Amino acid sequence: MKIVVIGGTGLIGSKLVNELREHGHEAIAASPSSGVNSLTGEGLADALKGASVVVDVTNSPSWEDAAVLTFFETSTRNLLAHEAAAGVGHHVALSVVGTERLLESGFFRAKMAQENLIKGSPVPYSIVRATQFFEFVKNIADFSTDGNTVRLPPVLIQPMAADDVASAVGRVAMGSPVNGTVEVGGPERFRLDELIRLGLTTRNDPREVIADPQARYFGILVSETTLIPGDETRLSETRFENWLTQGARPIHNPDVQQVKAQRR
Ligand SMILES: NC(=O)c1ccc[n+]([C@@H]2O[C@H](COP(=O)([O-])OP(=O)(O)OC[C@H]3O[C@@H](n4cnc5c(N)ncnc54)[C@H](OP(=O)(O)O)[C@@H]3O)[C@@H](O)[C@H]2O)c1
Numbered sequence: 001m002k003i004v005v006i007g008g009t010g011l012i013g014s015k016l017v018n019e020l021r022e023h024g025h026e027a028i029a030a031s032p033s034s035g036v037n038s039l040t041g042e043g044l045a046d047a048l049k050g051a052s053v054v055v056d057v058t059n060s061p062s063w064e065d066a067a068v069l070t071f072f073e074t075s076t077r078n079l080l081a082h083e084a085a086a087g088v089g090h091h092v093a094l095s096v097v098g099t100e101r102l103l104e105s106g107f108f109r110a111k112m113a114q115e116n117l118i119k120g121s122p123v124p125y126s127i128v129r130a131t132q133f134f135e136f137v138k139n140i141a142d143f144s145t146d147g148n149t150v151r152l153p154p155v156l157i158q159p160m161a162a163d164d165v166a167s168a169v170g171r172v173a174m175g176s177p178v179n180g181t182v183e184v185g186g187p188e189r190f191r192l193d194e195l196i197r198l199g200l201t202t203r204n205d206p207r208e209v210i211a212d213p214q215a216r217y218f219g220i221l222v223s224e225t226t227l228i229p230g231d232e233t234r235l236s237e238t239r240f241e242n243w244l245t246q247g248a249r250p251i252h253n254p255d256v257q258q259v260k261a262q263r264r
Pocket of ligand 1 (some may be wrong): 006007008009010011012013018030032033034036037038039040057058059060094095096097111129130131132135136241
C-alpha cells in the first residue's frame with residue numbers, strides 16, 4: 001500500500017515510516033521540509049495521489065492556545081478534504097489518552113477539535129490515543145521547574161516508548177479502519193513525581209522532584225486517574241528502566257537523514 005505519513009520527519013513519524021517500509025509498504029514521509037504542508041495545503045494533492053492510507057502524526061510548532069487550535073483544525077480539514085478527493089480509504093491520527101479530561105489546556109482543546117473533525121468526516125478513520133512518551137519526561141520536568149525544584153502532583157501515569165507508539169500506530173495503519181478510537185499505553189504505572197525523579201536521576205540531572213498534590217500538570221488540575229488509559233488498552237512492552245539504560249533505538253530513516261543533512 002502507499003501510506004503517506006504527514007509529520008513523517010517527527011519523533012513518531014520517522015519511526016513509523018521505517019516500520020511501514022519494513023513491512024513492505026510504500027511509506028512517504030511528508031512534512032514542510034519535503035514540500036508538503038497540511039496547514040497551507042501545499043503539496044497535499046500530489047503527495048496523496050494513489051494513497052490508500054494517510055497517517056497524521058503532525059504536531060503544532062506553537063502550543064499557544066489560538067495557534068495550536070488553528071493548526072490542528074486547519075490541518076485536519078485540509079487533510080480530510082484532500083483525502084476525500086483522492087479516494088483515500090483510511091485516515092489514521094495520533095492523539096493523547098485522556099484528552100477529554102485535559103480540556104483546561106488549549107493544546108488538548110485543539111486535539112479534541114482534531115478528533116471531532118475526523119469523526120464528522122466521511123473518510124473511514126482510526127484514532128490512536130497514546131499515553132505520554134518516555135521521550136517526553138524531560139519536557140514534563142522542564143515545564144514544572146522553578147529554580148532547582150520540580151513540583152508535580154503524585155498522580156498515576158502509564159507512559160510508553162516512542163518506538164512502541166510507532167509500532168502501535170503502524171499496526172493500526174496496516175489494518176482496516178476501526179471508525180473509532182484505540183488506546184495504547186505502557187506496561188507499568190508510576191506516580192508522576194516518581195517517574196520524573198527516576199528519569200532525571202538516571203541522567204544525572206540535579207533537580208529535586210517534589211510530590212505536591214496542589215501542583216499542576218502543564219498548568220492543568222489533574223486527578224489520580226486523569227492520565228491513565230481505560231481497561232481495553234493495548235499495552236506495550238518496553239519498560240522505562242530498560243529504556244533509560246539502553247536508550248532509544250537510533251533513527252535510520254533515510255528521508256530524515258537527508259533532511260537533516262540539507263538543514264546543516
Ligand atoms: N508527547 C507525548 O507524550 C504524546 C503522547 C501522545 C500523543 N502525542 C501526539 O503525537 C503526535 C506526534 O508527536 P511527535 O512528538 O512525534 O511530534 P514532533 O516530533 O514534534 O513532529 C512533528 C511533525 O509534524 C510536522 N509538521 C509540523 N508542521 C507541519 C505542517 N504544517 N504540515 C505538515 N507537517 C507538519 C513536522 O515536520 P518538520 O520536521 O518538517 O517540521 C514533524 O514531522 C502529536 O500530535 C502529539 O499530540 C504526543
